[in-house]
Amino acid sequence: MFVTELRFECFADTTIETVEKAINAFLEALRANGQILGREFAVAFNDGEFRVRLLLPEKTSLANRHSSPWVKVTLAGLTAAKLLAPREKFIGQDINSEASNTDTPSWQLLYTSYVHMCSPLRNGDNLLPIPLYQLPATFNGDHKRIIKWQTEWQACDELQMAAATKAEFAALDEITRTDSDLFRRGWDLRGRIEYLTNIPTYYYLYRVGGESLQAELSRPCPRCGAEDWKLDEPLLDMFHFRCEPCRIVSNLSWDHQ
Structure with a gap:
């Protein structure tokens, strides 16, 4: 599994409460689709950016082709909250977790x-x-x-x-x-x-x-x-x-x- 960081930047005036709801909804949608793992996600605000580190099953887990309808709706919700689409920064492989399966199982x-x-x-x-x-x-x-x-x-x-x-x-x-x-x-x-x-x-x-x-x-x-x-x-x-x-x-x- 892999660790990545998402960064959210504002493009217009907004509020912390609005941003918080939009980011948390987006993360919950990703979790419900299996694109990110875990239960709690610390979202930090620093230097005008909101940042969160996530554990992914694969390097490509956040690719748009994997997104559910709910993920797409919450992605649009980020724009409504005056946030740019999240930028992804790959951190590396998580040494304490298992690799994801890549082979077609017989069962x-x-x-x-x-x-x-x-x-x-x-x-x-x-x-x-x-x-x-x-x-x-x-x-x-x-x-x-x-x-x-x-x-x-x-x-x-x-x-x-x-x-x-x-x-x-x-x-x-x-x-x-x-x-x-x-x-x-x-x-x-x-x-x-x-x-x-x-x-x-x-x-x-x-x-x-x-x-x-x-x-x-x-x-x-x-x-x-x-x-x-x-x-x-x-x-x-x-x-x-x-x-x-x-x-x-x-x-x-x-x-x-």
Whole structure:
């Protein structure tokens, strides 16, 4: 992934409040389309310019060809706020993040965790993140629903990893059970992505707990009850189970690895 800086200059009299709303709307539209990563963006004002540093999946993530209808509307909103089109200054490669996928996957999956800022759609052949703007829009012209699902999944993951409050158990249910609201929304998104890309797309179901290693090895698919979903060899050294009809992959319980 890569770091870039956007600079916004005023071409006429305006107000800080007007500029703030226009820039933040533009950044939110880019985020909803997967063109920038992260949740919070510090916009600085100095020497007559507004500047913000952003993390991009690819060097070309901000190219106009990737822009959603919402991005184009908010870009016009910058002009209405008396701002010139943003100038981009490439900073360099981010050494603390993964490279984005460049190969066509034979299969893909929805997979994230609270430590990941990248796209939650991964190439099943190498687990590299696939920039969302490379897909056809999933709903309403962009990928906001996928980003929202990812944010909720990460929040639940952070709660259960902290293991400090009763909220841990409710959060764990959301990411481990097939009857949870989070699973239902994510699994539906998975189906939408598979339909749009015509690439088999799976949902990662987190697994922890279990009575014993033997019981874990013989557990059935939690959605359909199939008993033959245990793989002979784990995929990507991580996924020990895969149910083809349910489009679910899962790990051997972390308690028994």
